[in-house]
Amino acid sequence: MRRLSCGRRLCFGLVMICMLLLGQGVSAAPASEDPGAMLLESLAEASFRDKEAVIDSIASSGDERAQQWLDAFADGRLQQVKDSGQFVIVLESRGREWPVADALTLKPIGEMSRRDLSRIRINNALRSHLDGMQTLLDLNAEDVELRLQAARDLLGEISQDSREDIARLAQEEEDADVAATLNQALALYALEQGDASAISTLSGSLNPKVRAALVQASRSDDGYLAERASQALADIEQLLTLNRAAETLYFGLSLGSVLVLAAIGLAITFGVMGVINMAHGELIMLGAYTTWAMQQLLPHQPGVALLLSIPAGFLVAALVGVAIERGVIQFLKGRPLETLLATFGVSLILQQLVRTLISPLNRSVMTPEWMSGSVMINDALSLTLNRLYVLGFALVVFAALMLVMRRTRLGLEVRAVTQNRAMARAMGIRATRVDILTFALGSGVAGLAGVALSQLTNVGPNLGQNYIIDSFMVVVFGGVGNLWGTLVAGLSLGVINQVLEPWAGAVLAKILVLVLIILFIQKRPRGLFPQKGRAAEG
Amino acid sequence: MSRIPLSLVHALSVTALTLGSGGFALAQDDEPIKVGILHSLSGTMAISESTLKDTMLMLIEQQNEAGGLLGRELEPVVVDPASNWPLFAEKARELLAQEKVDVIFGNWTSVSRKSVLPVVEELNGLLFYPVQYEGEESSENVFYTGAAPNQQAIPAVDYLMNELGVERWVLAGTDYVYPRTTNKILQAYLTSHGVAEDDIMVNYTPFGHSDWQNIVAEIKQFGSAGKKTAVVSTINGDANVPFYRELGNQGIDAADIPVVAFSVGEQELSGIDTTPLVGHLAAWNYFMSVDDDANYDFIDAWYDFTGDDNAVTNDPMEAHYIGFNMWTEAVRKAGTTEPDAIKEAIIGVSVPNLSGGYATMMPNHHITKPVLIGEIQDDGQFSVVWQTPSSVAGDAWSDYLEGSKDLISDWRRPLECGNYNVVKGTCGGAEVATAE
Numbered sequence: 001m002r003r004l005s006c007g008r009r010l011c012f013g014l015v016m017i018c019m020l021l022l023g024q025g026v027s028a029a030p031a032s033e034d035p036g037a038m039l040l041e042s043l044a045e046a047s048f049r050d051k052e053a054v055i056d057s058i059a060s061s062g063d064e065r066a067q068q069w070l071d072a073f074a075d076g077r078l079q080q081v082k083d084s085g086q087f088v089i090v091l092e093s094r095g096r097e098w099p100v101a102d103a104l105t106l107k108p109i110g111e112m113s114r115r116d117l118s119r120i121r122i123n124n125a126l127r128s129h130l131d132g133m134q135t136l137l138d139l140n141a142e143d144v145e146l147r148l149q150a151a152r153d154l155l156g157e158i159s160q161d162s163r164e165d166i167a168r169l170a171q172e173e174e175d176a177d178v179a180a181t182l183n184q185a186l187a188l189y190a191l192e193q194g195d196a197s198a199i200s201t202l203s204g205s206l207n208p209k210v211r212a213a214l215v216q217a218s219r220s221d222d223g224y225l226a227e228r229a230s231q232a233l234a235d236i237e238q239l240l241t242l243n244r245a246a247e248t249l250y251f252g253l254s255l256g257s258v259l260v261l262a263a264i265g266l267a268i269t270f271g272v273m274g275v276i277n278m279a280h281g282e283l284i285m286l287g288a289y290t291t292w293a294m295q296q297l298l299p300h301q302p303g304v305a306l307l308l309s310i311p312a313g314f315l316v317a318a319l320v321g322v323a324i325e326r327g328v329i330q331f332l333k334g335r336p337l338e339t340l341l342a343t344f345g346v347s348l349i350l351q352q353l354v355r356t357l358i359s360p361l362n363r364s365v366m367t368p369e370w371m372s373g374s375v376m377i378n379d380a381l382s383l384t385l386n387r388l389y390v391l392g393f394a395l396v397v398f399a400a401l402m403l404v405m406r407r408t409r410l411g412l413e414v415r416a417v418t419q420n421r422a423m424a425r426a427m428g429i430r431a432t433r434v435d436i437l438t439f440a441l442g443s444g445v446a447g448l449a450g451v452a453l454s455q456l457t458n459v460g461p462n463l464g465q466n467y468i469i470d471s472f473m474v475v476v477f478g479g480v481g482n483l484w485g486t487l488v489a490g491l492s493l494g495v496i497n498q499v500l501e502p503w504a505g506a507v508l509a510k511i512l513v514l515v516l517i518i519l520f521i522q523k524r525p526r527g528l529f530p531q532k533g534r535a536a537e538g
Numbered sequence: 539m540s541r542i543p544l545s546l547v548h549a550l551s552v553t554a555l556t557l558g559s560g561g562f563a564l565a566q567d568d569e570p571i572k573v574g575i576l577h578s579l580s581g582t583m584a585i586s587e588s589t590l591k592d593t594m595l596m597l598i599e600q601q602n603e604a605g606g607l608l609g610r611e612l613e614p615v616v617v618d619p620a621s622n623w624p625l626f627a628e629k630a631r632e633l634l635a636q637e638k639v640d641v642i643f644g645n646w647t648s649v650s651r652k653s654v655l656p657v658v659e660e661l662n663g664l665l666f667y668p669v670q671y672e673g674e675e676s677s678e679n680v681f682y683t684g685a686a687p688n689q690q691a692i693p694a695v696d697y698l699m700n701e702l703g704v705e706r707w708v709l710a711g712t713d714y715v716y717p718r719t720t721n722k723i724l725q726a727y728l729t730s731h732g733v734a735e736d737d738i739m740v741n742y743t744p745f746g747h748s749d750w751q752n753i754v755a756e757i758k759q760f761g762s763a764g765k766k767t768a769v770v771s772t773i774n775g776d777a778n779v780p781f782y783r784e785l786g787n788q789g790i791d792a793a794d795i796p797v798v799a800f801s802v803g804e805q806e807l808s809g810i811d812t813t814p815l816v817g818h819l820a821a822w823n824y825f826m827s828v829d830d831d832a833n834y835d836f837i838d839a840w841y842d843f844t845g846d847d848n849a850v851t852n853d854p855m856e857a858h859y860i861g862f863n864m865w866t867e868a869v870r871k872a873g874t875t876e877p878d879a880i881k882e883a884i885i886g887v888s889v890p891n892l893s894g895g896y897a898t899m900m901p902n903h904h905i906t907k908p909v910l911i912g913e914i915q916d917d918g919q920f921s922v923v924w925q926t927p928s929s930v931a932g933d934a935w936s937d938y939l940e941g942s943k944d945l946i947s948d949w950r951r952p953l954e955c956g957n958y959n960v961v962k963g964t965c966g967g968a969e970v971a972t973a974e
Contacts, residue, residue, distance in 0.1 A: 076917075076921055094847065095847035096841065096847065118829055119829075119921065121922075121923065123817075123913060124793050124796060124817045124913065127793065127816070128793035208758075208762030211762065212762060216764060247755060251755070351580075352580055355580065360579075360585050361589075361805065361809065362585060362776075362779065362808075362809030364809050364810055364811060372787060372814070373787060373789070374787055374789060384784070384787040385787065386783070387751070387787075456783065457779060457780045457783075458748075458779045458809060460776070461585075462585070462776065465582075466746050466748060497749075501752045501753075502756060505742060506742070506743040506752075506753065507742055510744060
């Protein structure tokens with residue numbers, strides 16, 4: 001919850017301006033004894049430029065409702081009834097009739113037609129002004145995290161007026177990190193004023209604003225200042241290069257983990273069973289749609305819904321996989337070309353089915369709170385949380401699959417059937433049952449990939465198409481029939497792609513990766529980890 | 539399904555009547571007016587185009603309820619070109635040659651329009667194209683009801699430059715003709731306004747690009763040079779969701795680096811949680827949130843038609859609304875649906891748009907539109923923060939590209955030319971422009 005009010009000293013001048021504005025507002029305002037009505041009236045009438053001052057006067061009015069008004073204003077929910085001039089807060093803005101509350105009494109007053117309302121407009125500048133007020137307030141908060149964040153936001157935002165206050169706060173600050181950040185912000189301000197002694201406080205900082213200020217200072221006419229700034233800059237650049245390398249590695253691993261997730265199911269159906277399943281992408285898509293459906297069922301708990309979709313997505317995709325295996329693939333055993341065409345047909349059918357039954361439009365899948373944003377390692381390096389989770393998820397799925405294949409009866413049977421079907425049957429293994437289970441496992445894992453992808457990309461009928469080629473690429477590159485190969489191939493293709501991308505551009509990087517794979521396959525047709533021994537012949 | 543036998547019946551009855559001496563004119567009077575709808579209902583573009591098909595069906599239904607046109611019923615003929623560009627040409631031929639439709643409303647991507655263009659010109663059909671596009675084209679048979687670059691891109695850049703004081707520019711787009719041409723125009727425009735080469739970063743990504751980590755990190759770095767930076771995005775449909783997600787996750791705030799998009803509307807936003815995007819911008823000629831009674835009527839009709847009170851409307855839908863009304867107006871004016879008569883009658887026709895003004899068909903087959911800049915809200919809608927003081931007329935040939943700046947288009951007599959070179963005084967300057 002946001003709390004807004006304004007340090008009196010800071011706003012004093014602005015309040016004076018507001019008084020003038022208010023004076024004008026009174027004549028136009030409807031007869032009302034509530035001073036809040038006049039404040040809102042002036043907010044509604046002011047131009048974007050003048051609204052800032054009105055916001056300050058609302059914040060400093062001491063009115064208990066100020067917080068609600070400014071919150072509603074920030075969200076565009078503070079609106080005015082066109083005829084009566086009454087101010088209302090819109091509670092829900094969907095459909096034709098909107099439930100509203102009176103802005104002065106804050107009590108719900110039923111529904112109103114959107115035709116009768118006009119929104120009190122806000123823009124980016126005003127929004128950041130509101131945020132700036134919040135920052136100053138957060139500096140006094142109890143919570144250390146909140147203070148630290150506010151101190152960071154303050155970098156480059158200190159003005160002549162606020163300098164003394166902040167210097168005082170920095171001295172009183174108990175937490176070392178917060179104090180250091182505040183001192184940095186003050187030093188940055190000093191540097192901007194041409195104070196060379198501030199540089200020692202700033203050296204080693206990776207904050208882009210510090211760097212920009214140092215670049216500015218290194219071009220200054222003051223020789224001493226320029227020299228010191230250039231020195232500090234050189235150090236910073238060195239650190240930045242390291243950080244960028246780490247960042248690229250993370251990007252690569254993250255892209256790689258997506259590739260691994262998408263391909264690992266295929267590594268089982270195509271790699272182990274030898275079935276070319278072109279509908280693999282659509283199984284991924286079904287997993288993603290399951291996540292969406294779960295979130296529809298549990299509308300207020302996107303996190304719980306996401307966790308539940310992991311088993312649900314696996315089940316849905318596995319069941320559809322079994323249907324495909326029983327309905328199509330079993331009749332085409334040993335005829336790869338026909339299998340390819342038939343499953344391609346299945347993929348088109350599944351896509352159009354989703355388009356017709358659900359919608360051709362993308363579905364919105366919520367990202368739970370704990371998955372959005374990023375973990376900040378330092379000012380130049382932060383790891384996005386959703387991708388971090390997906391990376392972890394990919395590794396867990398991989399480990400689980402390895403366990404199933406290596407340590408369970410099913411895994412043993414699968415390996416036996418794929419190595420020598422006739423012999424395995426002779427040993428009493430029911431080959432058909434194994435086929436079904438293996439295909440279900442591969443499809444289910446594709447469903448898991450869909451659950452993860454729903455957090456990264458569009459959930460729509462075309463989702464699968466975007467991943468089918470990449471999946472085959474990874475499996476072939478890694479070596480058909482080898483799960484480790486898929487893992488290594490996926491991760492390394494991801495890293496290569498991300499290393500190439502900054503200097504070749506996204507389009508060329510993709511082409512280069514493909515060329516690289518073609519050359520590699522020429523040299524080693526069986527991929528990174530070819531199967532050895534008798535199994536390789538099969 | 540029933541379309542083929544029906545058209546066969548029609549064909550037979552028409553032949554029968556023509557054989558039966560002079561009955562043709564009579565037959566035409568009772569026959570419905572056929573309106574062809576050429577939008578993909580399957581494949582990648584179905585996501586955007588299927589809504590436009592429904593919009594057309596709704597408009598035709600409304601027109602029929604109001605008594606049809608020239609006393610005749612309107613009959614929609616829907617075909618599905620399945621997001622397949624050559625199939626667009628085939629389906630257009632089917633509509634014009636077999637179904638004998640009187641007008642076609644359709645297409646989304648520029649490449650599909652280019653594929654349909656020769657067919658429409660050869661068979662002298664009429665095509666209303668509702669999507670913002672790169673310009674550099676003017677056909678006698680096509681009416682462009684979406685925005686040309688000067689009705690979207692240029693005013694948006696002006697807004698960023700003058701109102702937000704942007705000095706550094708990232709031009710990010712999907713790798714195909716619309717973003718490439720638009721960015722070429724924007725680059726020329728920015729350089730002519732004194733922006734240095736170093737302050738412009740151009741970046742293209744493939745269709746459906748989903749891994750934006752590196753590019754967003756690059757934008758972040760580019761924007762940390764101490765000058766106010768903005769991203770001008772011509773990123774196409776599907777790639778936007780992961781792009782905006784990455785922006786949100788890497789903490790790029792609209793207050794630091796605003797992104798202004800030309801292909802992101804209400805429909806694209808309906809697939810994302812917009813909370814982290816609040817404040818990013820889009821430039822269009824219509825927003826669903828526009829406060830106008832005509833707009834509310836349109837939205838209510840759309841709610842009724844779709845049976846969904848959460849359905850959204852967007853800019854290309856408004857373009858179809860305007861295009862359809864212009865066409866009906868021209869048919870009334872000409873008293874016939876004959877293409878040549880319509881082409882003459884429609885120039886200068888004015889109909890209300892949905893933002894409280896009027897749209898006029900210009901001699902270059904483009905229309906006048908207001909330009910609105912909106913900021914994304916957390917309910918997936920846009921709130922208008924700026925708009926052009928008056929309507930802007932669409933310019934077929936950009937004033938900022940070599941080879942195209944001397945060209946004008948005027949389909950009135952006596953000029954009747956889509957690419958007249960005012961310097962050389964000749965018609966047919968298109969080769970110069972396309973060679974460029």
